[in-house]
Every structure is written in structure tokens, then in C-alpha cells.
């Protein structure tokens with residue numbers, strides 16, 4: 001468990017303290033993939049670097065598995081950091097060392113001297129990230145995705161219980177991003193380690209995270225299970241991120257519904273409800289008509305979900321909505337959204 005207690009952080013700039021993170025509490029539980037999303041300058045890097053104390057908090061406590069990181073001596077902190085792996089946007093590999101030497105580096109740093117032990121561990125790690133054939137290459141001979149795989153192998157070398165990912169896919173194209181995120185999800189599942197990642201892309205959160213915190217100008221404005229935050233964003237900043245990830249839905253919300261006859265509704269289906277033909281059944285039973293304005297079916301991590309924006313007409317619309325809710329479908333009336341909420 002990673003626990004932030006009343007943590008805040010200011011940087012000293014031109015003799016003045018400038019706040020980067022306002023006081024916050026946050027728990028990240030063992031084995032989850034926790035995302036922190038925010039725009040540039042929101043404080044994401046600061047927050048993630050507080051976990052391994054690459055940044056020291058201006059106040060408050062950071063507990064990792066019950067140990068207060070702020071109380072450790074330098075030697076204790078070095079030891080603790082070996083159990084907290086980290087990967088970076090620009091990979092931070094040693095250019096003059098081979099892939100195998102880069103992965104061996106943290107093992108040597110931790111005091112391992114036995115060449116055979118190191119070789120076996122490096123082989124195992126390179127196999128895990130799919131780079132066994134590239135052990136003797138130099139970083140400059142690898143693609144971005146391969147470099148990040150080396151970064152991941154290196155971060156896992158000392159069997160950490162936590163992996164911190166600092167914009168780990170921001171320098172990669174969408175296909176490579178998807179492959180690296182799949183690898184992170186696999187590592188989380190199989191090694192049961194906790195992953196904390198920061199990103200400015202909601203799609204990264206949607207693909208791999210269990211929970212998410214939205215950071216806006218140094219404040220956590222919203223947090224919770226990804227499906228809840230994604231399907232029912234409350235804060236305008238969250239809504240903007242979600243709309244980036246759901247362009248069709250965004251277009252639907254901004255359509256001129258004032259001219260569409262009927263009540264404008266948004267239906268959200270999760271899990272099994274995504275595949276049941278409830279809408280057709282309810283329409284037949286209650287004699288309502290519906291017109292689909294926007295929609296999509298996708299996945300939030302392993303959870304299938306669907307969202308439909310539709311206009312519904314008929315004398316028994318309220319009855320239809322009650323039946324849909326009973327079938328496990330979330331129903332929101334969106335004609336009543338204020339212009340601010342539609343942003």
C-alpha cells in the first residue's frame with residue numbers, strides 16, 4: 001500500500017515557494033494499476049516522484065508498505081528504492097552499454113557479483129519483455145518500443161513490489177503504446193506488483209488502469225474506479241479528458257439536440273449488460289420509439305461497456321427508463337445538462 005497523508009509540495013522559485021501540489025490524501029492499494037492523469041504542469045511528475053522520494057514533500061507523510069519514506073536514512077532509502085522500479089518517457093538507458101548490460105546494471109548496483117546469477121536473471125527478464133534476440137545490441141539499434149521494453153526489464157531486475165511509470169508511452173506511436181501497455185498489464189497480472197502510471201491520455205488510463213486520479217493545477221479533482229470516472233465524469237477537466245477518448249460521444253453531446261424530438265438520454269451498459277438486447281425488448285413492451293444519435297461499444301480494461309445517446313418518444317417513456325434501469329443499464333437524461341457541463 002502506498003499512502004499519502006496530508007502531502008503537499010512547493011518548489012522554491014526566485015526566493016518564493018510556489019505550490020506544485022496542494023495538500024492531499026491518497027491510498028494506492030497493493031496489486032492495482034493506478035493512473036494519474038493531468039495536463040502539462042498539473043503536478044503528475046512531482047506526485048509520482050514523491051513515492052520514491054526523488055522529490056521530498058514540503059509536508060505530510062508518504063508510507064510505502066507501512067514505512068514512512070520521509071524518515072529513512074540515505075542508506076535505508078537506497079535499499080527501499082530497489083523495491084520500487086521506475087520507467088521513463090525517454091527510457092534513460094545507458095547508450096554505451098548493451099541491452100543485457102543495461103538490465104544487469106541494477107543487479108550490480110544492488111551488490112550482486114555472481115556473473116552466472118546475473119546472466120540467468122538477465123535472460124529471464126529479456127524473455128519476459130520479448131527481447132531475448134536483442135541482448136547484445138546497443139540502445140541506438142532499437143526502436144522506441146524496444147527501448148521501453150529494456151527499461152521495463154531493468155526496472156523489474158530487483159523484483160520490485162511497485163513499478164512507477166513516468167509518461168512511459170508518451171514518446172511512442174499508438175500501436176507501440178498499445179503493445180507496451182499490454183506488457184504492463186501482463187506484468188501486473190502475473191507478478192502481482194502495483195503499478196502507478198502518469199499520463200495525459202485518457203486512452204492509456206482506459207486500457208490498463210483499475211483506478212484513476214485526475215490532477216488539475218496541483219489538486220486531485222476526482223478519483224475512483226476507471227469505469228465510474230470514465231462513464232460518469234464529474235469535474236470539467238475529467239470530462240474534457242473523457243471526451244478526447246470518446247470522440248463520437250463528444251460529437252453526440254455537442255449535437256443540436258434542441259431540434260431533436262423526444263427526450264435525449266444517455267444509456268451506459270457495463271459488463272454483461274452490454275450484450276443483452278434490453279433496449280429492443282423494453283421498446284416493444286412499453287411502445288416507445290427511439291432514435292440513436294451517437295454510440296460506441298468498447299472496453300475499459302477487461303470490462304466491456306457501451307454508451308448510446310438516443311432520443312426517446314412515447315407516452316410511457318418513464319416506464320421504459322425504469323425497465324432499462326432494472327435491466328442493469330444506467331440511464332441519464334442529458335437534455336438537462338448545463339452548457340458548462342457539456343464542455
Ligand SMILES: Nc1ncnc2c1ncn2[C@@H]1O[C@H](COP(=O)(O)OP(=O)(O)OP(=O)(O)O)[C@@H](O)[C@H]1O
Pocket residue numbers: 011012013019020038039040041042043044045046047200
Ligand atoms: N524542480 C522544479 N523547480 C521549480 N518548479 C518546478 C520544478 N519541477 C516542477 N516544477 C513546477 O511544478 C509544477 C508541476 O510540475 P510537474 O512536472 O510535476 O507537472 P506535470 O504534470 O508532470 O507536467 P508535464 O506533463 O509537463 O511533465 C509546474 O508548474 C512546474 O513548473
